Amino acid sequence: SQQGEEDPQALSIQEGENATMNCSYKTSINNLQWYRQNSGRGLVHLILIRSNEREKHSGRLRVTLDTSKKSSSLLITASRAADTASYFCATDYRYTGTASKLTFGTGTRLQVTL
Amino acid sequence: SQTIHQWPATLVQPVGSPLSLECTVEGTSNPNLYWYRQAAGRGLQLLFYSVGIGQISSEVPQNLSASRPQDRQFILSSKKLLLSDSGFYLCAWGTIRAFFGQGTRLTVV
Numbered sequence: 001s002q003q004g005e006e007d008p009q010a011l012s013i014q015e016g017e018n019a020t021m022n023c024s025y026k027t028s029i030n031n032l033q034w035y036r037q038n039s040g041r042g043l044v045h046l047i048l049i050r051s052n053e054r055e056k057h058s059g060r061l062r063v064t065l066d067t068s069k070k071s072s073s074l075l076i077t078a079s080r081a082a083d084t085a086s087y088f089c090a091t092d093y094r095y096t097g098t099a100s101k102l103t104f105g106t107g108t109r110l111q112v113t114l
Numbered sequence: 115s116q117t118i119h120q121w122p123a124t125l126v127q128p129v130g131s132p133l134s135l136e137c138t139v140e141g142t143s144n145p146n147l148y149w150y151r152q153a154a155g156r157g158l159q160l161l162f163y164s165v166g167i168g169q170i171s172s173e174v175p176q177n178l179s180a181s182r183p184q185d186r187q188f189i190l191s192s193k194k195l196l197l198s199d200s201g202f203y204l205c206a207w208g209t210i211r212a213f214f215g216q217g218t219r220l221t222v223v
Contacts, residue, residue, distance in 0.1 A: 033211065042120075042204055042214035043158075088157060092210065101173075102148075102212050106157040 004032075004089040004105030012111040019076040021108040023089030024069075032065055033090045033102070034074050043088065046074075079112045086110070116141035120205045120215030127222055133178075133192040135218050137205030140186065145207040147188040149180055152202040152217075164188060195222045 004025045013019050023032070031050045035043040049056045049065045049072065056063045062075040076083055086107040120137045127133060139145050146165055150158040160173045162180035170180050177196050181189045188205060200222045206212040 031210065035212075040202075040217070040219070042216045043206075043212070045211050045213070048211060090212070101160060101163065103160065104150075104158040109155075 004091055004103065006087070006089060006105045006108040008108060009106070010109045010111070012113065013079055015079060015081055015112055015114050017079055019079050019083070019110055019112070021074045021087055021110070023072045023074070023105055025072075025089070025091045025105075026070065029067075029091045031092050032063075032072050033092065034061075034063060034072075035088045035090060035104075037086045037088065037107070039085070046087075076110075079110075081112050081114055084110060084112045116207075116213065118205065118207055118213055118215045120218060122218060123216065124219045125221070127195050127220065129197055129222055130194045133190070133195050133199070133220070135190040135203055135205075135220075137188045137190075137215055138186055139188075139207045142186070142207070144185060146209055147182065148206040148208075148212065149188065149190050150204040150206065152204060154201075158204065162190070197222050 004023045007022045029051055031048050033048045034046045036046050037043045047058045047061055047063050049063050060077045065072045086109050088104045088107045090102045090104045092102055117140045148163045149161040151161055152158050162170055162172055164170050164182045167182050167185055178192050200220055203218045205215040
């Protein structure tokens with residue numbers, strides 16, 4: 001399956017530091033998305049970057065995409081304790097029709113300590 | 115605005131018992147609907163998706179089935195649960211971005 005793989009699996013940093021997570025995928029994509037999951041909850045969409053974009057910003061989030069290397073990174077600047085969560089990348093390739101099949105990676109567990 | 119409801123939040127079921135998890139979406143019509151399963155500490159596995167009433171596509175052969183009896187209703191079922199069916203089940207809707215319900219924690223004992 002076209003599954004992304006996040007790296008590292010777990011990351012522990014102190015509040016105020018930056019957190020960088022990486023994602024690799026296998027085949028051509030339409031877009032790549034990052035989601036956040038608080039423990040035991042559903043996923044929340046953070047940011048989407050299209051295959052023809054190289055960088056995108058949203059608040060303290062910065063996403064890069066390198067389609068030649070089939071990789072993406074998520075940078076969270078000036079992290080806060082509330083950023084503690086699991087972060088997933090999801091790649092999208094379109095089946096016939098309108099359904100998008102989002103394939104998720106295994107996630108990075110981020111722990112931000114005071 | 116659109117909302118998605120998924121219930122129950124937690125469920126403990128004995129092996130061999132049936133299962134029915136329900137998901138409904140409000141505020142949109144003809145949504146693409148998805149069921150995912152997440153094993154403990156793992157990523158999400160797409161189980162089923164639907165682009166319309168009665169149209170179900172299965173991603174992984176397994177002990178589960180899905181149905182879409184109404185436009186904004188998506189049901190995940192099993193006739194006889196296995197221990198391996200335990201996990202965190204998530205319903206989602208969307209075309210490009212996915213909007214997730216809060217999930218159902220299923221424990222088969």
